[in-house]
Amino acid sequence: MVKRRDFIKWTGAAGIGLTAAGWSALAAADDRRTRTATTSAFPTTGIKGRVVVIGGGMGGATVAKYLRFWGGTGVDVTLIERDSAYTSSIMSNLVLNGSRTINSLQFGYGNLASRYGVKIVKGEVVTIDPVGRAVTLASGTRYAYDRLVVAPGVDFDVLPGLETAAAQAKVPHAWTAGPQTTALRNMITAMPAGGVFVMSIPAKPIRCPPGPYERACVVADWLKRNRSGAKVIVLDANASIMAEEHSFLEGFALHGVEYRPGVSINSVDAATLTLNTSEGNVRGNVLNVIPPHRAGKVIAANGLADAGGRWSNVDVLSYETRIAPGIHVIGDASATTQPKAGHIANQEAKVCADAILRLLSGRAPDPSPHTNSACYSPITFETASWLTVNFAYDPVSKTMQPVPASAGEAATRSKDNFEEMNKWFTALMGDSFA
Ligand SMILES: Cc1cc2nc3c(=O)[nH]c(=O)nc-3n(C[C@H](O)[C@H](O)[C@H](O)COP(=O)(O)OP(=O)(O)OC[C@H]3O[C@@H](n4cnc5c(N)ncnc54)[C@H](O)[C@@H]3O)c2cc1C
Known part of the structure; x- marks a missing residue:
């Protein structure tokens, strides 16, 4: 069992749980940044190739940065992202209790361009041509590649009753941070005393398995302190809490959260704020329905x-798809044994970048990659818990498997954990975007 001291050693600083090689690469990156921010100082590794990356989130930004940082000037990297800046979903539950602003979660692409020479293109990729090895944007512009990395995150099923934009505006999921997060915050602050906040959790796999329970805790904590008699009801399509069960059960008891496992949503009536569920109708003053997930639509399309x-x-040695040679899928959009999480997307991105550079130079990917996952969960406005696990490649099942005894979680919530959470977040986002 991992102790907190070891967890912080692995995840708290800029290494984000890296192996020794990763640590030294990051140290070199920091050194390079203090010496020069010009791409002309990048090494010439002899590796040449054009890599296009779709999506500038946790996975896409990291893979673009490390392809240049490790690959040098011969590796031409184009990052295509539909938004001007990235809004982190990590920590976005803290916008709901007012302890963070949405602006504090936004990260631009300027560093990737100026420090690493990544070419940034604002646009939405609609078509991938695996034979001609090119992608086409909605604008019609085409970009050719030798290797393509697809990191579009998740998309959501449309539940019956939520087909229109007007209905979705009344029942935001806020499971991708942005305008819906702000809208949900405004709905919470508008709740009356004695009001009911109903949230629903879809069947797994979902991004950030602890995230919904974390949200229930921070919202209930805010309501307890600001709206007398208000409460949170959690309807979970899963049979039980998916992660950090003891921390969340403690949090639920502390805040009076009503947790109902095994309840799925049939339909939503946005006009009356009523959910039709597998156990009858449930009404609330605010509904927060998190729909079932799928990969970002560019994947299925x-x-x-x-x-x-x-x-x-994907083949987790390289994240190359099983069906389209030269196309790699990382982050939430891939199906692996690792959790769908930003920390893991960052780790997969580094394994993928390393594999692509080896493949471009005629070598095989590293046969034994390691990754790790870490997650901090706020339970109140000033305390948090945490969870971590390391993964190693298992050549028999050809999957990433938890390293025995590497898994650990906080014995209890604490202020100390909350402070470490902020450090971890700064380090993780810096490793991906700075
Ligand atoms: C409330 C909440 C809390 C969370 N907390 C944690 C946590 O504590 N720890 C943790 O590790 N993870 C956490 N996560 C999960 C984490 O946010 C995701 O797992 C992570 O963002 C996945 O990274 P990604 O690169 O796959 O996708 P994303 O980060 O979502 O990035 C996808 C990017 O692709 C872009 N894109 C999509 N399609 C296209 C296209 N066709 N063309 C151009 N651009 C496109 C999108 O605009 C987006 O910028 C949390 C999530 C939520 C919702």
Whole structure:
């Protein structure tokens, strides 16, 4: 069992749980940044190739940075992102209790361009041509690649009753941070005393398995302190809490959260704020319905959703898809044994960048990659818990498997954990975007 001291050693600083090689690479990166921010100082590794990356989130930003940082000037990297800046979903539950602003979660692409020479293109990729090795934007512009990395995060099923934009505005999921997060915050602050906040959790796999329970805790904590008699009801399609069960059960008891496992949503009536569930109707003053997930739509639209029609199967030595040579899928959009999480997307991105550079130079990917996952969960406005696990490649099952005894979680919530959470977040985002 991992102790907190070891967890912080692995995850708290800029290494984000890296191996020794990763640590020294990051140290070199920091050194390079203090010496020069010009790409002309990058090494010439002899590796040449054009890599296009779709999506500038946790996975896409990291893979673009490390392809240049490790690959040098011969590796031409184009990052295509539909938004001007990235809004982190990590920590976005703290916007709901007012302890963070949405602006504090935004990260631009300027560093990737100026420090690493990544070419940034604002646009939405609609078509992938695996034979001609090119992608086409909605604008019609085409970009050719030798290797393509697809990191579009998740998309959501449309539940019956939520087909229109007007209905979705009344029942935000806020499971991708942005305008919906702010809208949900405004709905919470508008709740009356004695009001009811109902949230629903879809069946796994979902991004950030502890995230919904964390949200229930921070919202209930805010309501307890600001709206007398108000309460949170959690309807979970899963049979039990998916992660950090003891921390969340403690949090639920502390805040009076009503937790109902095994309840799924049939339909939503946005006009009356009523959920039709597998156990009858549930009404609230605010509904927060998190719909079932699938990979970002560019995956299925281009025939890459070979895992249950929702996700991409990948070889975890390189994250190359099983069905389209030269196309790699990382982060939430891939189907692996690792959790869908930003920390893991960052780790997968580094394994993928390393594999692509080896493949571009005629070598095989590293046969034994390691990754780790870490997550901090606020339980109140000033305390948090944490969870971590390391993964190693298992050549028999050809999957990433938890390293025995590497898994650990906080014995209890604490202020100390909350402070460490902020450090971890700064380090993780710096490793991906700075
Ligand atoms: C409330 C909440 C709390 C969370 N807390 C944690 C946590 O504590 N720890 C943790 O590790 N993870 C956490 N996560 C999960 C984490 O946010 C995701 O797992 C992570 O963002 C996945 O990274 P990604 O790169 O796959 O996708 P994303 O980060 O979502 O990035 C995808 C990017 O692709 C872009 N894009 C999509 N399609 C296209 C296209 N066709 N063309 C151009 N651009 C496109 C999008 O605009 C987006 O910028 C949390 C999530 C939520 C919702």
